[in-house]
Amino acid sequence: MLTRSLRSTRLLQASRIALQQYDQRLNSGVMNTVINFVPHQEAWVVERMGKFHKVLEPGVNVLIPLVDTIKYVQSLKEIAIAVHPQGAVTLDNVQLQLDGVLYVRIYDAYKTSYGVQDVEFAITQLAQTTMRCEVGKMSLDEVFRERERVNSAIVLAINEAAKPWGVQCMRYEIKNMTMPSKIQEAMQMQVEAERKKRAMILQSEGEREAAINTAQGQKQSRILNSEANEAEQVNLARGAAKAVELDAESRAKAINLITAAISEQNGEKAATLVLGERYIEAFGHLAQQSTTMIVPASASEPASVLAQALSIYGTISSKKS
Structure with missing residues (x-):
């Protein structure tokens, strides 16, 4: 009787274990079929009698039915995890709503299976808390300007915390940033003011360059005019x-010709004739012009003028001789 009762108890326990293993196989999606083909970029975690046995590599693997159980199936491919929008307050007290995408990869199936209950949920929560912490250290302008810094900080924090989980964070990208409407209006006004400022600066620089060019042109023109x-x-x-x-x-x-002519015979008569012609010519010009002139009283007598001229000429000639 005792042996029968023990046998029945053992059968019940074995059936319960088998049912549990069957449920686990259903949950993992893979059942032990003695000869198992593990796909590439997958790792199957096998338990033997409820204890970790080994991790099956890609290819053909042989397991013992009812004894060996495929407990977990881990994909070794890079996984994209969506991080839902969350609130964060910047250093200048601006409320932001941020969401992003997290890219992770499992490199140790054993640690991922036994190190954390839900690795995706754990990494998502870690990314959200790290994002809030990093955003709180920066002002709004710095958040927009240094998104790469936030992404790098999240990746570093996840890699440090996820070492016992056998997961590596490849990168993190912030998708959207949502802020209050008043902050958006203020930022729009700031952008318009900045654009107007740049336009005025460019216009003033253009006017300055034009004035400089005009001044240089005038300077060059004056130099050329002065040289001309x-x-x-x-x-x-x-x-x-x-x-x-x-x-x-x-x-x-x-004068040399006149001197030579006067020195010849009858030269005085020729000189007298020339002086008379010049005298008459001068009086002819006086008659033609309306200019008022003061002349000597004896100028009306040509003979006396000629006599004076000849006497002067004779005096000069005697002095030279």
Whole structure:
């Protein structure tokens, strides 16, 4: 009787264990079929009599039915986990709503299976808390300007905390940032003011460049005009000097000719004739012009004027001789 009761008890226990193993296989989605084919980039965690036995590698694996159980099936591919929107307060007391995408990869199936109950939930919560902490250290402008810093900080924090879980965080990306409408209006006004400021700066710089170019052009024009005037004055002076020189040479030649003519026979008569012609010519010009002039009283008598001129000429000639 005792042996029968013991046998029945053992059968009940074995049946319960088998049912539990069956439920676990159903939960894992994979059943032990003695010969098992593990797909690539997957790791099957096997328990033997309720204790961890081994991790099956990709390929063909043989297990003992009812004794070995495929407890967990872990994918070794990179997984994208959506982080739902959450509230965060910046350093300048602005309420933000942020969401993102987390990319993780399992590198140790044993730690992932036994190190944490729900690895996806744990990593998501860690990413949310780290995001709130990092955003609280920065102002609103810094959050927009240094999103890479926030992403890097979240990745670093997850990798530090997820080492016992056998999970590696590859990267984190913030998707959207939502803020109150008043803050958005203020930021829009700030952007418009900044654009107007840049436009005014560009316009003033353009006006300054135009003024500089105009001043440089006027300066160059004045320099060129002064150089042209200088060259013109030099040319005029050279021309006047040349004219004076030529006039002096012509006068010298004329005087030499007159002197030679006077020194000849009847030269005095010729000089008298020339002086008379010049006298008459001068009075002819006086009659043609309306200029008022003061002349000696004896100028109306040509004979006396000629006599005076001849006497002066004779005095000069006697002094030279």
